[in-house]
Amino acid sequence: xxxxxxxxxxxxxxxxxxxxxxxxxxxxxISGQIPLVPETMEMVTESFExxxxxxxxNLQAISEAAGGxxxxxxxxxxxxxxxxxxxxxxxxxxxxxxxxxxxxAAYAVKQLPKDADIEVEAIMVxxx
Numbered sequence: 001x002x003x004x005x006x007x008x009x010x011x012x013x014x015x016x017x018x019x020x021x022x023x024x025x026x027x028x029x030i031s032g033q034i035p036l037v038p039e040t041m042e043m044v045t046e047s048f049e050x051x052x053x054x055x056x057x058n059l060q061a062i063s064e065a066a067g068g069x070x071x072x073x074x075x076x077x078x079x080x081x082x083x084x085x086x087x088x089x090x091x092x093x094x095x096x097x098x099x100x101x102x103x104x105a106a107y108a109v110k111q112l113p114k115d116a117d118i119e120v121e122a123i124m125v126x127x128x
Contacts, residue, residue, distance in 0.1 A: 008065035012036035034116040
């Protein structure tokens with residue numbers, strides 16, 4: 001199998017034993033992104049909406065580094081600190097994705113890394 005590691009300075013560097021993304025064939029598995037600012041590795045904390053924006057910006061940067069775009073994403077998994085944020089996630093996602101939307105699952109979890117309120121992972125399929 002043809003497997004390669006995807007990395008970009010336009011998204012936060014890994015804070016553990018993982019890669020930003022791994023491309024296997026024409027499928028790209030993008031690791032969960034929390035609202036870290038790539039340049040400072042500091043958390044966005046001003047609002048949930050700002051956290052969600054940062055997460056989707058990070059996903060966008062990684063998908064572009066992998067040779068695609070968010071339009072190539074086929075599945076996202078969203079982890080939330082509270083399902084009360086579900087409506088805001090839908091609103092923010094609509095700024096980054098157009099129809100047909102990717103498949104999606106959303107879960108409320110007990111805790112996320114660095115006490116983030118959102119983490120999103122994605123699977124993308126490229127033409128190559």
